[in-house]
Amino acid sequence: MTVTETPAEPEKKPYRPSAVTRILGFARNTWRGLTSMRTALVLLFLLSLAALPGALLPQRALNSAKTDEYIAAHGWWGELLDRLQFFGVYSSVWFSAIYLLLMVSLVGCLAPRSVEYVRSMRAQPVLTPRNLSRMPHHHRVEVSASPEDVLAAAHTRLKGWRKVEREEANGVRSISAERGYLRETGNLVFHFGMLGLVVFFALGKLFSYEGQVIVQANGSQPFCNSGIYAYDSFHPGLRVDGTKLSPFCLKVNDFAARYTPAGQPEHYESSIEYQTGEDLNTGAWRPYHLEVNDPLRIAGDRIYLLNHGFAPKFTVTFPDGTSRTQAIQWRPVDVQTYLSEGATKFDRPGVTDSEQRRKQQLAITGLFAPTAFLHGNVLTSSFPELRNPAVAVDVLRGDLGTDSGRGQSIFEVDQSQVDKGALKKVARQNLELGQELTLDDGTKIKFDGVEQWVALQVSHDPTQGFVLGFAIAMFAGLIGSLLVKRRRLWVRVTPVTTGDDLRRTVVEVGGLARTDQAGYGEEFNRIAVEIPRAGRKD
Amino acid sequence: MPINETLSRFSDWSYTTTVAIYVLALLFFLIEQSFGVKGRNAAQRTRERAKELVGAGAPVVTESTVPPTAVTPDRVGRAERIGRMGMALTVLGVLLHLSALVLRGLATSRVPWGNMYEYVMAVTFIGVVTWLVMARRFPVRHLSGFVLLPIVILMFIGGTMLYAVAAPVQPALQSYWMVIHVSAAIIGSGVFLVPGVASVLYLMRSAHEKNPKKFARFADRIPAADILDRITYRTTVFAFPVFTFGVLCGAIWAESAWGRFWGWDPKETVAFVAWVVYAAYLHSRATAGWRGQRAAIINVIGFALTVFNLFFVNLVSVGLHSYAGVG
Numbered sequence: 011m012t013v014t015e016t017p018a019e020p021e022k023k024p025y026r027p028s029a030v031t032r033i034l035g036f037a038r039n040t041w042r043g044l045t046s047m048r049t050a051l052v053l054l055f056l057l058s059l060a061a062l063p064g065a066l067l068p069q070r071a072l073n074s075a076k077t078d079e080y081i082a083a084h085g086w087w088g089e090l091l092d093r094l095q096f097f098g099v100y101s102s103v104w105f106s107a108i109y110l111l112l113m114v115s116l117v118g119c120l121a122p123r124s125v126e127y128v129r130s131m132r133a134q135p136v137l138t139p140r141n142l143s144r145m146p147h148h149h150r151v152e153v154s155a156s157p158e159d160v161l162a163a164a165h166t167r168l169k170g171w172r173k174v175e176r177e178e179a180n181g182v183r184s185i186s187a188e189r190g191y192l193r194e195t196g197n198l199v200f201h202f203g204m205l206g207l208v209v210f211f212a213l214g215k216l217f218s219y220e221g222q223v224i225v226q227a228n229g230s231q232p233f234c235n236s237g238i239y240a241y242d243s244f245h246p247g248l249r250v251d252g253t254k255l256s257p258f259c260l261k262v263n264d265f266a267a268r269y270t271p272a273g274q275p276e277h278y279e280s281s282i283e284y285q286t287g288e289d290l291n292t293g294a295w296r297p298y299h300l301e302v303n304d305p306l307r308i309a310g311d312r313i314y315l316l317n318h319g320f321a322p323k324f325t326v327t328f329p330d331g332t333s334r335t336q337a338i339q340w341r342p343v344d345v346q347t348y349l350s351e352g353a354t355k356f357d358r359p360g361v362t363d364s365e366q367r368r369k370q371q372l373a374i375t376g377l378f379a380p381t382a383f384l385h386g387n388v389l390t391s392s393f394p395e396l397r398n399p400a401v402a403v404d405v406l407r408g409d410l411g412t413d414s415g416r417g418q419s420i421f422e423v424d425q426s427q428v429d430k431g432a433l434k435k436v437a438r439q440n441l442e443l444g445q446e447l448t449l450d451d452g453t454k455i456k457f458d459g460v461e462q463w464v465a466l467q468v469s470h471d472p473t474q475g476f477v478l479g480f481a482i483a484m485f486a487g488l489i490g491s492l493l494v495k496r497r498r499l500w501v502r503v504t505p506v507t508t509g510d511d512l513r514r515t516v517v518e519v520g521g522l523a524r525t526d527q528a529g530y531g532e533e534f535n536r537i538a539v540e541i542p543r544a545g546r547k548d
Numbered sequence: 549m550p551i552n553e554t555l556s557r558f559s560d561w562s563y564t565t566t567v568a569i570y571v572l573a574l575l576f577f578l579i580e581q582s583f584g585v586k587g588r589n590a591a592q593r594t595r596e597r598a599k600e601l602v603g604a605g606a607p608v609v610t611e612s613t614v615p616p617t618a619v620t621p622d623r624v625g626r627a628e629r630i631g632r633m634g635m636a637l638t639v640l641g642v643l644l645h646l647s648a649l650v651l652r653g654l655a656t657s658r659v660p661w662g663n664m665y666e667y668v669m670a671v672t673f674i675g676v677v678t679w680l681v682m683a684r685r686f687p688v689r690h691l692s693g694f695v696l697l698p699i700v701i702l703m704f705i706g707g708t709m710l711y712a713v714a715a716p717v718q719p720a721l722q723s724y725w726m727v728i729h730v731s732a733a734i735i736g737s738g739v740f741l742v743p744g745v746a747s748v749l750y751l752m753r754s755a756h757e758k759n760p761k762k763f764a765r766f767a768d769r770i771p772a773a774d775i776l777d778r779i780t781y782r783t784t785v786f787a788f789p790v791f792t793f794g795v796l797c798g799a800i801w802a803e804s805a806w807g808r809f810w811g812w813d814p815k816e817t818v819a820f821v822a823w824v825v826y827a828a829y830l831h832s833r834a835t836a837g838w839r840g841q842r843a844a845i846i847n848v849i850g851f852a853l854t855v856f857n858l859f860f861v862n863l864v865s866v867g868l869h870s871y872a873g874v875g
């Protein structure tokens with residue numbers, strides 16, 4: 011525990027202090043107030059209070075759809091919370107303000123403590139108190155040994171303690187010893203570690219990015235980290251504009267999952283190939299076995315296997331004999347059974363006239379089940395593994411609206427085109443693998459295979475190594491700070507001459523634990539008994 | 549790896565029996581607490597001890613070994629014997645508790661803390677063990693009922709509302725980090741239960757000392773505030789670094805499983821808040837004017853957050869940590 015010294019009351023001056031003095035005084039007082047332990051406590055509380063809404067309310071950064079839903083459901087209250095940044099707590103002004111104040115307070119308390127630390131590391135143990143029996147631990151014996159022998163024994167016993175021997179009046183001598191300096195070291199390392207962690211955590215928010223992309227698991231479609239457009243979604247840090255992403259390419263060759271009999275996934279894996287650095291020029295690919303919990307770490311980025319899904323393969327044979335085959339990813343709508351939905355869209359080959367083209371586009375929409383299970387005619391899936399795939403499709407013909415310039419989801423058709431009547435349903439049927447259906451104009455659609463895809467996440471955070479380093483330092487410091495006990499011990503030897511002229515020595519040992527850690531008693535008792543005993547020469 | 553149904557059934561039986569035994573022990577302790585001379589004796593002893601310390605002008609609280617439960621043989625009353633039986637029952641309960649955990653682990657061939665039911669089972673186990681250790685060192689046996697009460701409640705909720713059949717865990721959980729991170733979280737949370745209860749008792753006792761009318765019926769059987777304070781500090785100082793370690797390992801694991809080491813997921817957030825609150829507790833003990841009651845209040849808040857994190861975050865909110873395994 012630190013002892014705060016109250017500065018001496020300045021002499022009262024008859025005149026008013028100048029403005030500069032007053033401002034300086036104000037600044038000094040603010041600084042002192044801000045860096046006091048009590049303020050730190052209050053700020054710690056405020057920080058924890060401020061962090062809580064983030065756990066209780068939906069957060070835009072984690073789930074924006076749910077956030078909008080929440081705001082809509084709560085009327086003016088939701089709007090108010092939104093305006094007060096309660097849906098983005100960790101980037102809000104008030105959270106940042108508390109965070110920053112705490113950091114200032116931390117720096118402010120660390121600086122003087124470091125100075126104090128250096129000083130106390132050099133200082134000698136304090137003088138032996140005059141009356142050792144007032145110490146919380148005290149032991150007194152009279153032994154038939156010389157003071158020198160007792161002191162020598164004490165020096166040997168107190169190896170590892172910082173100690174100093176002093177001469178007092180009338181041949182009385184004493185040793186002051188202190189131990190456990192590592193506690194203060196640990197405490198400083200802990201707090202500095204925390205400071206470093208917080209600073210680098212904040213820096214990471216500036217320079218990191220995160221992107222998600224779906225890649226077919228058949229090696230056909232390399233993904234290159236060449237820009238934001240390569241991603242399906244991308245979350246840049248504040249200082250990332252997407253122009254200087256770490257260069258690498260990868261392709262996914264396959265995906266495999268293992269399930270329990272109940273359909274619970276047990277294991278996901280995927281073999282991929284990647285190239286970075288020189289390989290990008292030579293064209294060499296290196297293999298990697300990607301698993302959940304085991305990302306690929308290259309070029310400062312990490313690549314994660316997040317999820318997987320299916321891409322039903324359809325071949326459309328037009329009446330003129332031309333055909334087209336496509337396998338576009340459909341998205342899982344049921345995470346347990348991987349029943350998926352999607353829209354596979356076709357242009358008629360050989361049609362160049364855009365007017366004509368827009369009348370004859372096709373979309374195959376509906377449901378895909380990896381293990382089909384039919385309730386009457388309704389398709390569901392009973393297992394997430396590819397055992398008995400089937401689709402239930404609606405085939406739409408007409409203008410998909412792809413030329414309108416508006417972006418389209420790859421999983422759906424543009425509903426407004428259907429509402430307008432530009433896109434009409436021309437067939438509805440369930441298909442098993444290898445089955446086909448025929449449209450009114452003779453076009454045949456065959457469900458002739460299933461491809462798999464994986465969802466990958468690319469993460470980039472140049473500061474996370476530093477954060478880890480500081481976290482480890484912090485933990486080590488914490489251990490030192492909590493386990494090491496700072497304690498003092500004094501030995502005083504007083505020669506006495508008894509009537510029969512024997513030389514005897516009174517040995518007094520006193521002890522004081524400087525931290526409120528219990529457990530000094532036993533150690534003290536051991537030492538206090540051993541020293542006089544070892545000093546005896548019999 | 550298939551599930552061994554037989555072992556899993558044995559585990560369930562052990563669990564139920566454990567709860568029953570704890571309830572019985574709880575009754576025994578309540579009897580001792582209500583009628584025991586021991587409680588009063590202990591209170592008396594600690595009061596005298598406190599006086600001695602103050603008399604010595606001790607600037608720092610230091611520990612002297614607590615005298616062995618010095619009850620003269622002819623004064624071992626019936627309540628005292630009932631208390632000892634309660635203790636024996638609790639030890640028996642702990643052994644069964646342990647076997648319920650081990651059997652679960654053997655049944656599923658993995659560490660037995662993959663869903664909330666198992667987690668609650670493990671946390672309460674640690675809580676009881678911690679209490680037994682404390683009760684050996686301090687004369688607080690007759691207070692065991694206050695610890696067993698939340699334990700029994702938690703285990704009851706765990707065994708009824710949260711029960712999940714033995715099953716393997718999903719891919720994201722299959723990592724050695726699961727063993728390290730979750731066991732640190734369990735040990736931390738389980739040990740925190742003891743200072744939480746001790747702080748509540750501390751608050752009752754010190755309210756009583758200020759105004760003897762408050763909690764008059766049993767507060768004078770609670771040992772002096774200073775013993776409770778020491779139990780609280782000792783256990784918190786043990787649990788805090790373990791909990792810190794758990795959070796750090798969680799961050800390392802999250803980096804390799806979810807793509808970021810910290811994402812303000814609800815569970816992460818509440819863990820952070822609880823961590824800050826316990827840090828505030830440690831600070832409050834070094835801050836004049838915050839020692840004693842305020843520190844105790846902070847500790848109670850910390851434990852409330854720990855429980856909140858277990859139940860609310862897993863059951864109500866949706867985050868990456870929602871592995872509760874309850875329908």
Ligand code: HEM
Binds near residue numbers: 045047115116201833
């Ligand atoms: C901002 C100004 C801060 C000051 C002035 C400060 C000061 C101190 C001091 C003097 C101690 C030693 C207490 C003792 O000897 O028992 C301590 C311990 C500790 N501090 Fe801080 N601290 C600050 C910020 C923080 C923050 C932000 C945290 C974490 C959220 C923190 C966590 C801890 C912990 C866990 C300990 C326990 C270690 C021990 O008891 O020795 N501190 N702090």
